Amino acid sequence: MSLNLAQAKTTAEVLTTALPYIQRFEDKIIVVKYGGNAMTDPELESSFARDVVLLKTVGLHPVVVHGGGPQVDNLLKELGRQSDRIDGMRVTNKSTMDVVEMVLGGSVNKSIVSLINKHGGRAIGLTGKDANLIRAKKLLMSTTDANGQTSDIDLGFVGEVVSVNKDVIMMLIGSNFIPVIAPIGVDSEGNSYNINADLVAGKVAEFLQAEKLMLLTNIKGVMDKSGNVVTGLTPKKVDEMIEDGTISGGMIPKIQCALDAVRGGVKSAVIVDGRVPNATLLEIFTNEGVGTLISRDLGAALS
Numbered sequence: 001m002s003l004n005l006a007q008a009k010t011t012a013e014v015l016t017t018a019l020p021y022i023q024r025f026e027d028k029i030i031v032v033k034y035g036g037n038a039m040t041d042p043e044l045e046s047s048f049a050r051d052v053v054l055l056k057t058v059g060l061h062p063v064v065v066h067g068g069g070p071q072v073d074n075l076l077k078e079l080g081r082q083s084d085r086i087d088g089m090r091v092t093n094k095s096t097m098d099v100v101e102m103v104l105g106g107s108v109n110k111s112i113v114s115l116i117n118k119h120g121g122r123a124i125g126l127t128g129k130d131a132n133l134i135r136a137k138k139l140l141m142s143t144t145d146a147n148g149q150t151s152d153i154d155l156g157f158v159g160e161v162v163s164v165n166k167d168v169i170m171m172l173i174g175s176n177f178i179p180v181i182a183p184i185g186v187d188s189e190g191n192s193y194n195i196n197a198d199l200v201a202g203k204v205a206e207f208l209q210a211e212k213l214m215l216l217t218n219i220k221g222v223m224d225k226s227g228n229v230v231t232g233l234t235p236k237k238v239d240e241m242i243e244d245g246t247i248s249g250g251m252i253p254k255i256q257c258a259l260d261a262v263r264g265g266v267k268s269a270v271i272v273d274g275r276v277p278n279a280t281l282l283e284i285f286t287n288e289g290v291g292t293l294i295s296r297d298l299g300a301a302l303s
């Protein structure tokens with residue numbers, strides 16, 4: 001495609017405006033979590049893939065961690081099965097784990113890889129099992145009832161991240177690849193664990209000491225009871241909002257991992273509306289961003 005002079009002038013202006021941001025983020029690692037709910041529109045999927053390729057091309061190092069919860073739900077439904085969720089976590093028995101691995105490590109991972117490659121990137125797909133990328137252990141969860149009684153909940157093969165093999169990711173980044181990671185972990189016995197993709201993205205960002213953790217979802221940001229986007233959340237405020245039901249479901253692990261990541265050394269975490277075209281670029285190349293920002297200073301000041 002060639003541009004006429006007027007178009008070229010506009011493009012030149014845009015590129016000039018982006019220059020300080022490109023310089024600020026040059027050589028920096030940006031972990032982008034691409035949620036299953038943000039994957040529903042082919043146009044937006046292409047926009048996401050192009051954004052990631054553009055970031056890499058101008059010298060940033062995007063690392064993609066993806067979800068795919070709705071896609072797992074769809075296959076389970078087709079198979080005439082279902083799974084419960086507790087606080088946003090899928091209760092995962094052995095046969096559900098097989099489906100999770102098939103969908104997240106298979107079709108979802110490969111379609112993101114293909115799309116990025118179609119747009120000129122060098123994406124490489126991995127699950128946490130490849131090169132023991134994500135070491136995991138069983139997630140232990142407990143609940144407290146109205147009488148203050150605490151009881152354990154068994155979520156089956158749901159895991160939490162123990163460690164991330166940073167060297168593998170750095171090697172790929174150094175060879176100009178864009179890692180695309182499915183949220184499946186492995187323990188020392190070779191057992192697979194289904195891990196919430198936000199938690200994986202947070203830990204990957206922490207182990208890499210990323211400049212930014214971007215969590216793409218299908219909502220404007222964290223909303224209060226009136227539906228207004230909230231920024232500058234404190235852990236205390238988050239607890240209150242979970243307690244009174246303002247924050248629920250998948251937003252619970254999302255906001256918690258954003259807070260954990262900034263406390264763990266990631267410069268900033270942001271919950272971004274993935275339904276906005278070019279959301280990833282807008283977040284990097286504008287001061288305002290497009291979601292709920294949790295900065296390191298804020299995280300440190302409030303912890």
Ligand SMILES: Nc1ncnc2c1ncn2[C@@H]1O[C@H](COP(=O)(O)OP(=O)(O)O)[C@@H](O)[C@H]1O
Nearest residue numbers: 035036037217219221222223246247248250251
């Ligand atoms: N206070 C809140 N603000 C925004 N979203 C919330 C809130 N509480 C619950 N949610 C829900 O969390 C969802 C995002 O989590 P999730 O569905 O797991 O997204 P993803 O698949 O992108 O990880 C939103 O679509 C919304 O339905």
Ligand SMILES: CC(=O)N[C@@H](CCC(=O)OP(=O)(O)O)C(=O)O
Nearest residue numbers: 035036067068069089090196197
């Ligand atoms: C334990 C657990 O709940 N795992 C998630 C993993 C995928 C995921 O997190 O996908 P989204 O980001 O699209 O929600 C699941 O099985 O749905």
